[in-house]
Amino acid sequence: MAVFVDLNIVNTTDRKRLQSLIETAAHLGYSTVALNHVVELQGKRQEIAKPTSVSELFPSPPIVQGRSKPIKIVTRLTVIVSDASHCNDLRSTSPHTRSYDIVAVLPKTEKLFHVACMTLDVDLICINVVEKQPYHFRRPSVNGNIIMSSAAERSLELRGPYDIANLGLLFGLSEGDAKAAVSTNCRAALLHGETRKTALGVIYTVRKAPAVEEKDEERPLSKRAKTKSD
């Protein structure tokens, strides 16, 4: 059975509402949900707050309906950018964004949209389809992987994964794309977030040819070839 993921559950301070939201998501069959913290940077640099602790919320998370595992809760940060200077936080590995599992950006202008697609190191690019956009966006040349999420604030606003996949058909996606929008592509975004957190550099070892090693054994210590660690 496919793993369904909902990457946008609006974070609120009301704990009970949040708990009922996550319980409903587990009941509907979502294996992973992301608590979304939305930040709008305006003018002066704002501090991006630390994410709410997930373990505090649920000492034992609810079990996903249809699987025996508990639901996985990750944290997501969405930054609404309307100016190029706001992107500095997102460009390099900033200490603020590292505590979140997924980083998303919501560009307000076309130029920022292009910047987000090409250079920024983010996992998701958000598009608000409810409001009329001031710019016309074209899908980026790289495989436009689309995901759909609920942005739900109450448990009644959540819909099952197959319902969302059906809505994808309305949006013009093919059946395979629509289902991937709720499962595969979301998982890819999660993995991208993980690599952003962990992979800072790569150490690789090269296997030395055995003939060279034998020669080295004969030579005195001082004349042996220096290894990479020296």
Place this chain on the structure above:
Amino acid sequence: MNSPGEEREAAAYERHVSRNSCLYHYLKVGLEFGETRPAFKVSAAHFKQLIVSALKDLHGEFGAALPVDVLRYEEETLIATLRVRSSGLVKLWSALTLLGSYQNQKCAFRVMQDKAEGSISLGCLFNWNDHWSRSGRTMYWILILYFFLQFCSCGKTHQNVISLDGRKETNLCILDLQM
């Protein structure tokens, strides 16, 4: 799969996918009102009107004219079985998904089951499971045609059908369908 002692009903979702073109789709849906149950009752007529208005909101007059049948409705649990033509499934399902409120009360439609019907000339209901191979289905149709022709040509139907050895199982199956 369900943990014991779970208070809420299992939302075990079932989806039967048919690769053949089928005529009707059946949807088992439930209307949820959240924590506060409304004071008013939702009768079958109200339920049907709710579906039609949802279709009208999303797909306009043309959508509202989509023939949807409420085959079964339970007023206490607000669970119903709907039938719609396969061509209108996406419209109906999307309209139900996007319905947000009824009479100023927040609600949500939960689709629990979605089944495709393959209808054949005998008017029976069965599902093409995924593991039926194409050759298996062709053989099945050939057999149906054969026995249908047998039925038409001679009067003593039952005796002819049962006397054939080695095909008893298929014969019994056909008899069941004809009943």
